[in-house]
Amino acid sequence: MQLSFGEFVADFDQRRLFAPDREIRLTPKGFELLRLLIENRPKALRKDELFDRLWPETFVTENNLATLVADLRSALDDDPHEPRFIRTVYAYGYAFAGEAVELQPRAALGELPSAWSLIHEHHEIALRNGENIVGRAGQGVVVFDSPTISRHHARITVDGARAVVEDLGSKNGTWIGHEPVTRPTEVRDNLEIRFGSVVVTVRFREHLASTETVGT
Numbered sequence: 001m002q003l004s005f006g007e008f009v010a011d012f013d014q015r016r017l018f019a020p021d022r023e024i025r026l027t028p029k030g031f032e033l034l035r036l037l038i039e040n041r042p043k044a045l046r047k048d049e050l051f052d053r054l055w056p057e058t059f060v061t062e063n064n065l066a067t068l069v070a071d072l073r074s075a076l077d078d079d080p081h082e083p084r085f086i087r088t089v090y091a092y093g094y095a096f097a098g099e100a101v102e103l104q105p106r107a108a109l110g111e112l113p114s115a116w117s118l119i120h121e122h123h124e125i126a127l128r129n130g131e132n133i134v135g136r137a138g139q140g141v142v143v144f145d146s147p148t149i150s151r152h153h154a155r156i157t158v159d160g161a162r163a164v165v166e167d168l169g170s171k172n173g174t175w176i177g178h179e180p181v182t183r184p185t186e187v188r189d190n191l192e193i194r195f196g197s198v199v200v201t202v203r204f205r206e207h208l209a210s211t212e213t214v215g216t
Helices: 028-039 047-054 062-075
Strands: 002-005 008-011 016-019 022-024 086-089 093-096 100-104 116-120 123-126 130-135 152-159 162-167 174-176 192-195 198-204
Touching: 002 123, 008 028, 028 047, 028 062, 028 093, 047 062, 047 093, 062 086, 162 174
Parallel strands: 100 123
Antiparallel strands: 002 008, 002 100, 008 016, 016 022, 086 093, 116 123, 116 198, 130 152, 152 162, 174 192, 192 198
């Protein structure tokens, strides 16, 4: 399972954490703390709950937990006084304060996510840099299970802060608003695209855009 929060993507199956331009190395306990907080969001976890999960049958002090939280905050560049992700519940424990969205896995191992994604029925589908084929089936395809979608329906090409959609000769067409996509067309954040009868919303996260595209 992959979750996106802020500018980060956490892959809990692979136990990996990605920033926009790099992979962040967390200690095993640091990653487990992040997982516990995210999976239980927005519930605050008591310190004794965290002790039992992180250090089972081991005597530790509150300093151990405080140090682990501080290290995780440092990795996420999270200010404890104005937290985006990890909130201290005084005299109780900690909670995940951010918004996390489950992603459908798209990128191969080690491939960083792009700044672009598609929102469909409360799911966020991460797009990779380069070509993203939208269709009904196939390896590496952004799959939508609808009879109105052709096997290889459309292509979205991502190049840093720029994304372009084009129809691939689909039976039911690709549409932006009421206009059919008849040639490669640049898209923008919050734009609605219809593939056959499937409607998605394009999402662009500016803080994930490649710095190499600035000023070009």
